[in-house]
Every structure is written in structure tokens, then in C-alpha cells.
Amino acid sequence: MRTRGALDAVVRAPGSKSITNRALPIAALATGESLLHGALSSDDTEAMLDCLGALGCDVAEDSDTWRVPGQAGRLGAPTERLFARNSGTTIRFLTAAASLAGGPVTLDGDARMRERPIADLTDALSALGAPAEARGAGGCPPVYVAGGGLPGGRAEIDGSRSSQVVSAVLLAAPYAERDVELSLRGDTLVSRPYVDLTLEVMRSFGAEAEWTSAGGLHVRAGQHYTGRSFEIEPDASAAAYPFCAAAIAGGRVRVNGIPSDSIQADLALLPILERMGCRVKRGPDFAEVCRGDEPLQGIDVDMNALPDAALALAVVALFATGPTRIRNVANLRLKETDRLAALQAELRKLGANATAQADSLEIDPGPLRGARIETYADHRMAMAFALAGLRVPGVTIVDPGCAAKTWPGYFSILEQL
The missing domain is CATH 3.65.10.10 (Enolpyruvate transferase domain)
Structure with a gap:
């Protein structure tokens, strides 16, 4: 130096990685095409793009604008396991989104990712009726998600280690069959501003989620994201x-x-x-x-x-x-x-x-x-x-x-x- x-x-x-890797799965689930302007091109976002492609959403990268074809709340079932590299947002957000896939999805990552716990997320998804399992040692990847839909309901989620597990459930929740209500174990949530950022991006694409008076989160069923032009x-x-x-x-x-x-x-x-x-x-x-x-x-x-x-x-x-x-x-x-x-x-x-x-x-x-x-x-x-x-x-x-x-x-x- x-x-x-x-x-x-x-x-x-x-461009913001946090916003890019939230806008991408939201736009992939949306009805209609989205144009993302100023998205970050990096290893983490490439991991997200590759995995979304395997789920049937092929994003066209055109200079500063990315075209995302919305899948109207239904992702494809990949033939091979998804490789998230060492991208925490990719593996967590797509583990939840995979509950909306047409069949089973397995997600994996590199050696370090296999040391990063994800059972807090799979436990919450399973409690909401979407079978998911962290099959690595200590509740780490690889992750299996049964797919077929997200029934919804109430679940307690542990947000003490990562706010991304909460954001992951929120991103998929508008497509649940019933309202989703999350309570935070021990009333603890690290990095809360990142959950607020998730709520803001969701609202930008037409889906509402809100904090409850008890300190949890509520997402009304029957909503959907709408494709749009979105500046990152x-x-x-x-x-x-x-x-x-x-x-x-x-x-x-x-x-x-x-x-x-x-x-x-x-x-x-x-x-x-x-x-x-x-x-x-x-x-x-x-x-x-x-x-x-x-x-x-x-x-x-x-x-x-x-x-x-x-x-x-x-x-x-x-x-x-x-x-x-x-x-x-x-x-x-x-x-x-x-x-x-x-x-x-x-x-x-x-x-x-x-x-x-x-x-x-x-x-x-x-x-x-x-x-x-x-x-x-x-x-x-x-x-x-x-x-x-x-x-x-x-x-x-x-x-x-x-x-x-x-x-x-x-x-x-x-x-x-």
C-alpha cells in the first residue's frame, strides 16, 4: 500500500449489495418484468444470479440495467444443487424462496459456508409448513427444501445470530397460503436496520409487511410483487x-x-x-x-x-x-x-x-x-x-x-x- x-x-x-441481493429474488418472484438500475456486479451478486438462473429466472445483464423476468411467485425445480459460494444473502434468501419452487431444491456453498449456521431459518420454514433441513454438521449447509409452496401461519424465529434469516422468510411470505406471523425468540434481533431495509424493498415492489405491537412481524397472505423499474x-x-x-x-x-x-x-x-x-x-x-x-x-x-x-x-x-x-x-x-x-x-x-x-x-x-x-x-x-x-x-x-x-x-x- x-x-x-x-x-x-x-x-x-x-451499487448496494444488500439492496441488489434483495431486489433480485423479489423481482424474480414478481409478476412482470423488472429493470434494476445500478445493481452491484460482484462475486456475491453473481452467486445470486447463477442460482436464480437454475431456478428458472434468467436475468439479462445489459450494462447498468438488469432485466429480471418475473416468475409470478413460482420458481422452477433445478436438476442440480444450487451453489451459493460464500454468499450468505444468496443461500439464506433462496432457501426461503425455494419453498415456492415446483419441487425439491438443495443449496450448498464453499467450505466456509458449510461452517455458517442456517438451521434457524430451516426451523422457521418447517414451522410454517415448508419442510426444510440443514443437513451439514451443526445445522450448517447443505440445505434441503422440499418446495411445493409455503403454507404460512405462526412461527418463532431465532434472529440472534443473523437478521438475514428473518429477511429470508419475509421475502417469500407474501406468497404464503395463510398470513405469516413471526415472533422473535428472546425478543432478540441483531442488525435490525437490515430487516427494515428488506421491508422497504418489499414495499417498493408492492408487498406490505409490518412490525407488530409485540415486536414481531406480520405479512398478509394473498399479496404479490409487481415488476417495476427500480434504482439501486x-x-x-x-x-x-x-x-x-x-x-x-x-x-x-x-x-x-x-x-x-x-x-x-x-x-x-x-x-x-x-x-x-x-x-x-x-x-x-x-x-x-x-x-x-x-x-x-x-x-x-x-x-x-x-x-x-x-x-x-x-x-x-x-x-x-x-x-x-x-x-x-x-x-x-x-x-x-x-x-x-x-x-x-x-x-x-x-x-x-x-x-x-x-x-x-x-x-x-x-x-x-x-x-x-x-x-x-x-x-x-x-x-x-x-x-x-x-x-x-x-x-x-x-x-x-x-x-x-x-x-x-x-x-x-x-x-x-
């Missing part, structure tokens, strides 16, 4: 890296294309950076982070609602005055790698005293030094630790290509800052 001084840059993040905004999770680049190197970085009313979870990083000493400016279609000569301050912060941004913030903490504690992020251990363990190991290489607990990470800055950073085939590890190289000479990122999971052009953009 190349060190540099204060930044003065304007960038545009790629830039990815706030990706924007976290240029925002944090400004915090680390100083100067100014503006990310264009992010609406002022966006509800993407990782925009909550902006007030956190303000607490650390940055200045934030929002406009109708941009967000900007600035830092002058003032030092960064360590903070104590709950990042349960935006755990993906915790990696970039952990690297920012290397340059702060005083320790930083990132807490309530136990689900980082269930991502592309055990991110808490990986963060501890790689932050220590750079000179910090970093300690990971069951659901938290403490970073006490120390004299910084260059290091060879392992990425564990995790795109967010690669993108986050590359930021350290803006200030610290001798930082080398192993396997930077893994960033293609969500931002194929990331290192080119970073070099241009």
Missing part, C-alpha cells in the same frame, strides 16, 4: 472505507449518490466518526467526512446494528488517542471468517494491543509498524486493513482480490484517493 498525506477526493461507491443506491457498507480513509489520512472524502433519506445501516458509522473527531456533511445525494489536524479520540461503541462497519472502525482506532471498545458484535464470528479473531491477530501485527472477547473487541493503540496482513478470504478484512497503509509504510495485503466479493474495483479507487 502507498502512504500519502491529507486526502481531497470524490468517489462513488458501487450506492452501497453504504462500501462507502464506509472511503469515509474511514478520510478519518485516518485527514482531509476530505465525499461519496456521491447516497440519498439523504437512505436507511442503509452502515450510514450510522457517520455519527460514530463524528464522536471520534471527524466532521460530517450530508447533502441531497452525498455524504462527506473531513478531518483536519485534530487528533482522533478512542470511543466505546455498540455496533450491533452495523457489524460490517466494525472492521473499518477497528482500523481507524489504530490512529486514535486512547483505547476503543467495539461491543455487541458476537455475530462477527459467523461471517466470512471469525472476524473478531482475525481482527485481533492482524491489529496486533500492526502494533496495537487488541483483545477480542465473545462479543467485543478492545483496541489500545501502540507504535505502528508495517506488516503482511492476512485476509482470510474475507473481503472486508482486505478493504479495512488496506486503509492502514494510507499512514503506515510497509503494509501488504495478502489476496487483495477477495475484495471482489462486494467491490471488484476497490483497490483501484483506493489508489486514486
Whole structure:
């Protein structure tokens, strides 16, 4: 990585992965054709496209616009198992959608995916009358779904490890035979803003779901999605890296294309950076982070609602005055790698005293030094630790290509800052 001084840059993040991989299965289930504008082209979305093709929905990718032929609530039964690679949104969202397939569907992934639990989802689907089973060790993939329809009804769902299991059921629920009502086990849901994002995309395609007074979710039966033209905004999770680049190197970085009313979870990083000493400016279609000569301050912060941004913030903490504690992020251990363990190991290489607990990470800055950073085939590890190289000479990122999971052009953009 190349060190540099204060930044003065304007960038545009790629399309939101979270929105793209929600809009795709929704559009596939819709009645009529949908046009998706600004969709993210990356390894995760390619996994979704490949699997949808196997389910009978062949998406035509035409430059910046993708044409999705709606299947009117009925997916095909594939002849072979679906391979979701290491895409959590793909395997979870399509496990639920597969209940609407005309026959049995088996979904699988790579070696790491076979270590990521999915039984919380298959248990909920089975309780709603759609037989599904996680056939791997410890309730992990491969996953078998019987298909044939989603009867609906009431189910308790465990959202303590991943909000995606809740979003997955919601995406399929408008096509259930009866109303679907979900209660949250222990009244616990991690990363709730991502469920709110699911509800927003559902509404955009004509299906309503709502929070209940008891804190659960209700979806009325007999609804359907309607194909439409749909704009996908830039990815706030990706924007976290240029925002944090400004915090680390100083100067100014503006990310264009992010609406002022966006509800993407990782925009909550902006007030956190303000607490650390940055200045934030929002406009109708941009967000900007600035830092002058003032030092960064360590903070104590709950990042349960935006755990993906915790990696970039952990690297920012290397340059702060005083320790930083990132807490309530136990689900980082269930991502592309055990991110808490990986963060501890790689932050220590750079000179910090970093300690990971069951659901938290403490970073006490120390004299910084260059290091060879392992990425564990995790795109967010690669993108986050590359930021350290803006200030610290001798930082080398192993396997930077893994960033293609969500931002194929990331290192080119970073070099241009």
C-alpha cells in the first residue's frame, strides 16, 4: 500500500449489495418484468444470479440495467444443487424462496459456508409448513427444501445470530397460503436496520409487511410483487472505507449518490466518526467526512446494528488517542471468517494491543509498524486493513482480490484517493 498525506477526493461507491441481493429474488418472484438500475456486479451478486438462473429466472445483464423476468411467485425445480459460494444473502434468501419452487431444491456453498449456521431459518420454514433441513454438521449447509409452496401461519424465529434469516422468510411470505406471523425468540434481533431495509424493498415492489405491537412481524397472505423499474443506491457498507480513509489520512472524502433519506445501516458509522473527531456533511445525494489536524479520540461503541462497519472502525482506532471498545458484535464470528479473531491477530501485527472477547473487541493503540496482513478470504478484512497503509509504510495485503466479493474495483479507487 502507498502512504500519502491529507486526502481531497470524490468517489462513488458501487451499487448496494444488500439492496441488489434483495431486489433480485423479489423481482424474480414478481409478476412482470423488472429493470434494476445500478445493481452491484460482484462475486456475491453473481452467486445470486447463477442460482436464480437454475431456478428458472434468467436475468439479462445489459450494462447498468438488469432485466429480471418475473416468475409470478413460482420458481422452477433445478436438476442440480444450487451453489451459493460464500454468499450468505444468496443461500439464506433462496432457501426461503425455494419453498415456492415446483419441487425439491438443495443449496450448498464453499467450505466456509458449510461452517455458517442456517438451521434457524430451516426451523422457521418447517414451522410454517415448508419442510426444510440443514443437513451439514451443526445445522450448517447443505440445505434441503422440499418446495411445493409455503403454507404460512405462526412461527418463532431465532434472529440472534443473523437478521438475514428473518429477511429470508419475509421475502417469500407474501406468497404464503395463510398470513405469516413471526415472533422473535428472546425478543432478540441483531442488525435490525437490515430487516427494515428488506421491508422497504418489499414495499417498493408492492408487498406490505409490518412490525407488530409485540415486536414481531406480520405479512398478509394473498399479496404479490409487481415488476417495476427500480434504482439501486450506492452501497453504504462500501462507502464506509472511503469515509474511514478520510478519518485516518485527514482531509476530505465525499461519496456521491447516497440519498439523504437512505436507511442503509452502515450510514450510522457517520455519527460514530463524528464522536471520534471527524466532521460530517450530508447533502441531497452525498455524504462527506473531513478531518483536519485534530487528533482522533478512542470511543466505546455498540455496533450491533452495523457489524460490517466494525472492521473499518477497528482500523481507524489504530490512529486514535486512547483505547476503543467495539461491543455487541458476537455475530462477527459467523461471517466470512471469525472476524473478531482475525481482527485481533492482524491489529496486533500492526502494533496495537487488541483483545477480542465473545462479543467485543478492545483496541489500545501502540507504535505502528508495517506488516503482511492476512485476509482470510474475507473481503472486508482486505478493504479495512488496506486503509492502514494510507499512514503506515510497509503494509501488504495478502489476496487483495477477495475484495471482489462486494467491490471488484476497490483497490483501484483506493489508489486514486
